[in-house]
Amino acid sequence: MHSVGLSTRQGWRYQVPILAKRFKVLTFDFRGLGESERGSEPLSVATFVKDLSALLPMLGISQTVLMGISLGGFVAQAFAVAYPEVVSALILVSTASKIFSGASARRAERNEHIRRYGMRAVAGRQLESHFLPSFAAEKPTIMEWYKAHYLANDPANYIEIMNDLGEFDSTDLLAEISCPTLVVAGNSDVTSVAGNRPLDSAVALHQLIKQSELAVIEGAHHYPQIDQVDAFNTRVLGFLSRTKANPHQSGS
Template structure:
């Protein structure tokens, strides 16, 4: 993990492999670690760059409010500081909102875009399921139990019960560097206020809309809605997975990305 000054803060990032830069942007509460199951395979084809958003991990723990435009400026600042003029960009969940703002603000920086488990924001999307919303907003109670509930609802139904090794790995990560409640809330609010529906037609690069079949956080009915707002969009649904499909089925995620990016 390295650190670099970007957009008046410090961002911690990792870089692996050579060739075309491939930037990954994470969702609420996760840092670069979220992509660790994908990096070994993808770094054989690309220069894979992952980083901690502000408020998370080893990046600056600055107070909010945050916006998706601000977080996109962080990502642009990282690419600028690394001397990268054009990259493939993958954004997951909140990271998908950030990736949209990055492509809108700095179109030359984004040559291909993957919007994973995300929406356009605004009033016309298929909303988060009630069970997932409760986990996102109800932060009372035992911290360990909160994390367990969050993992269970982020995966496909039944996955947590049949994959205790993956749950243990996620728990260990969450407990090793917990996000401060105020910074978690700042990220959640940035996502809640995001609305790019009327602007997405301005993104002219090729886009792949990538969803898990059983996503309860960003229901997959949003895939067609999102693709319909973009001039050059395709849709890929990864079967038997939920919201965090890069963790649930990394092999299928890598294949979906290669199918689009290569």
């Protein structure tokens, strides 16, 4: 499950071909993002959990591994708490049990800029905060690809989701998660989701979820599945092998 800024399942472009060699892989766009219509429900983690709870039975999936990044990680946590019998394992990437309170003013300022001037008004700042300068310089094509998806966000939908994430707090619920969990974070992630400092949120998740292990990806920023592909894929595949995920039932 994808993030808000990279508003599409295509954010897993470097993982799906590798995972599909061993697993049944499911990727989809959240409502109001990517290619999915908005519908009439509020754009919130609660709605996305509800959508996933309807989607999986429709596809005949009774149990699955959930992998989510940023927004997708929030949804994965909430889903695992609500439907523990469905989730055989979790992979939580660049996400948090809650966004630290100091980010609220920055979020409000960004949302106001988007409301007044559209996504383009904050696109430059988004790229700077989500990728290391060295990676951006070496991979201009990926930067253009990411920027195109970021600009494709509907401003109203983006603001609604970001405001909901600002209210999200699973801290008191994560002790209920008992399935094997891999928490993945880049040691250079300085986004608000990462915490006051890089790895703050990842360490907190690791401490709150009993059956968890922490994978720190060196040199990675907010999207380790993009800027450190090999290291990310190695950690994920190793985790799935250790948890003995069923190739015929697991999705991501």
